[in-house]
Amino acid sequence: FPLVEIHEIIHVFGLGHIYDDNKKIMYPILFRIKSCEIDSIDENTNNCLKNIYSDNKLEGNCSDLEMYPWPEENYFLDDFKWDKLPVTYSISNCVDKQKNYLQKAERILENFSGYELYEFSLDEENSQVNFYCANSTDESLLNFEADSWSESNYFVAAQPNFVFEDETIKKVKITLFSQNKECGGIELHELLHGLGLRNHYGYWMFYEESLCLDDGVIDRESISKIKEIYGLE
Ligand SMILES: [Zn+2]
Ligand SMILES: [Zn+2]
Known part of the structure; x- marks a missing residue:
């Protein structure tokens, strides 16, 4: 067609x-x-x-x-800031392997930045960031903020959705589509989105694509941006 x-x-x-x-x-x-x-x-x-x-x-x-x-x-997005750290996150509908990857990514991010940025919560309703695992993209309204594994449109790994009320961030809902991937991979990237980065900085996404390495890899530019937004260091 x-x-x-x-x-x-x-x-x-x-x-x-x-x-x-x-x-x-x-x-x-x-x-x-x-x-x-x-x-x-x-x-x-x-x-x-x-x-x-x-x-x-x-x-x-x-x-x-x-x-x-x-x-x-307008394809330029404003980054945002939660009023305080750590930001609470919950995980829904995901297999244990995916939950472990998210928690591993949280540790990597915190070791790398030296700050407690996230706190896991069992409260899916009231947590600030919620990760939801879907088996396919069928039910999702994908938009230009969808993160793909390659330049191609067909391997969408995650879709972050940002809910604002009067320009204040209220909730970030992140759908993960490839929870059975070996080594995980999109978790660090999505955790950075959840903290307030709506744009991609540096080589972000080229480096943070695998949790195979024990300490992961994060581009300095994304961490500097997070520190700048929250006035850390
Ligand atoms: Zn058009
Ligand atoms: Zn992204």
């Missing part, structure tokens, strides 16, 4: 992106669209096009779609 071509042609006709459904053709391509699952134009988009290009003779409306000029998308 010529997904990208049709997506771009529909832009030419004036329609912008749809953000709430990654199985629709106008979901932003950069946001990990479910490309293999799309083989048609959804009814909403189709009816809108028919309506506006038939001078309203054909039924349909565009009221819940973005029409040109559509809002600009």
